[in-house]
Amino acid sequence: MADLLRDVQVELRNMITTNVKDQVSRAYGQQLVAIMLLVLVLIVSPIIILLVRKIALTMQNFTEMVAAKTMEISREKKKADRLLYQMLPEPIARQLKGKGQVPAESFESVTVYFSDIVGFTKISSQSSPMQVVTFLNVLYKLFDSRIDRYDVYKVETIGDAYMCVSGLPSRNGDQHASEVADMSLDLLQGIQKFEVPHIKGQLVQIRIGLNTGPCVAGVVGTKMPRYCLFGDTINVASRMESTGLPQMVHVSDTTHELLAKTGGYKLEFREDVEIKGKGSMPTYWLLEKVGGISRALEINTPGFFDANQLPEFMNRDLYNQD
Structure with a gap:
């Protein structure tokens, strides 16, 4: 009877040891993956930040360029209108621009x-x-x-x-x-x-x-x-x-x-x-x-x-x- 209990105890110990090793191994693997992900994030984050800043600057420059072009177009339109109003009375010119006749x-x-x-x-x-x-x-x-x-x-x-x-x-x-x-x-x-x-x-x-x-x-x-x-x-x-x-x-x-x-x-x-x-x-x-x-x-x-x-x-x- 004592031998049977000893064998069961050994078997349980072996099972517990094996289970603990497996869990430790999985935990170590997960930890390694987390560390790699963290390292990857630390490496990629500055690149992403630089890219975002570059995109923001590009958008800002594009917005400023659009605003400048809009103002230039507005100035040229006013010049064209002034020239047109010198050739035709203003009410007639507006009517001609709107209706074409x-x-x-x-x-x-x-x-x-x-x-x-x-x-x-x-x-x-x-x-x-x-x-x-x-x-x-x-x-x-x-x-x-x-x-x-x-x-x-x-x-x-x-x-x-x-x-x-x-x-x-x-x-x-x-x-x-x-x-x-x-x-x-x-x-x-x-x-x-x-x-x-x-x-x-x-x-x-x-x-x-x-x-x-x-x-x-x-x-x-x-x-x-x-x-x-x-x-x-x-x-x-x-x-x-x-x-x-x-x-x-x-x-x-x-x-x-x-x-x-x-x-x-x-x-x-x-x-x-x-x-x-x-x-x-x-x-x-x-x-x-x-x-x-x-x-x-x-x-x-x-x-x-x-x-x-x-x-x-x-x-x-x-x-x-x-």
């Missing part, structure tokens, strides 16, 4: 301005092409700087002819005649002592014609779209200019009526003038605005062609060309 529109009453340079053909014959371009550029930059103070739209310049209109594309009631009248007197005041740059002592004189009436306006063309005016009102305004006199504002009867209604202007009946295609029409001289023009732009015109006194808005490089 602008239907023609009728206006019941607008006032059209035409002017040209007296003796321009003779001046051109005495000048080189570059001198003519320089002369017109300087003169019409002066005009452009002044008309911004009035509710008018510059339609175009063709050679020495300068055309503006008030009352479109944004209607302004009966104010269009007074806006154009004030602008006309302002322009005459601005060139009283204005000399042709390359002809010393040659003062510039212009003829101005105004007419009021209905017209149709619309965008013409697709490659170089222009906002054009159509109607008899434009033709009569052109005739007012061509039949006028130097340094005078020649106005039609319709413009005279509207200015008389507005009040504050001194006008003088000229005579009935024979207008091609219209017959005899009463016309008037616009002499002055009572009390002066409050919005007139004060510029020292006698010094325009002194290189040291040129106004900032003028192109010195263009002026200084031979």
Whole structure:
């Protein structure tokens, strides 16, 4: 009996020993795996951190680049819009950008301005092409700087002819005649002592014609779209200019009526003038605005062609060309 118990005891001890060894061996293996994993994590973690930082920096740089490109695109868009708004009235340009086309529109009453340079053909014959371009550029930059103070739209310049209109594309009631009248007197005041740059002592004189009436306006063309005016009102305004006199504002009867209604202007009946295609029409001289023009732009015109006194808005490089 004692031998049997001893054998069982030995057998149990062997089983327990074997089991303990197996468990110790497994625990050692698990510990070894854990140590290897820990070492691997310690090795890989800095690499992961560096990669994450690099990705973060790349994303930050990309975000900054996108923001910079967005700002650049916005600036270029504003430049393009400014150029477009110089070619077309802003409301028309926005409509053209949005819909791709602008239907023609009728206006019941607008006032059209035409002017040209007296003796321009003779001046051109005495000048080189570059001198003519320089002369017109300087003169019409002066005009452009002044008309911004009035509710008018510059339609175009063709050679020495300068055309503006008030009352479109944004209607302004009966104010269009007074806006154009004030602008006309302002322009005459601005060139009283204005000399042709390359002809010393040659003062510039212009003829101005105004007419009021209905017209149709619309965008013409697709490659170089222009906002054009159509109607008899434009033709009569052109005739007012061509039949006028130097340094005078020649106005039609319709413009005279509207200015008389507005009040504050001194006008003088000229005579009935024979207008091609219209017959005899009463016309008037616009002499002055009572009390002066409050919005007139004060510029020292006698010094325009002194290189040291040129106004900032003028192109010195263009002026200084031979």
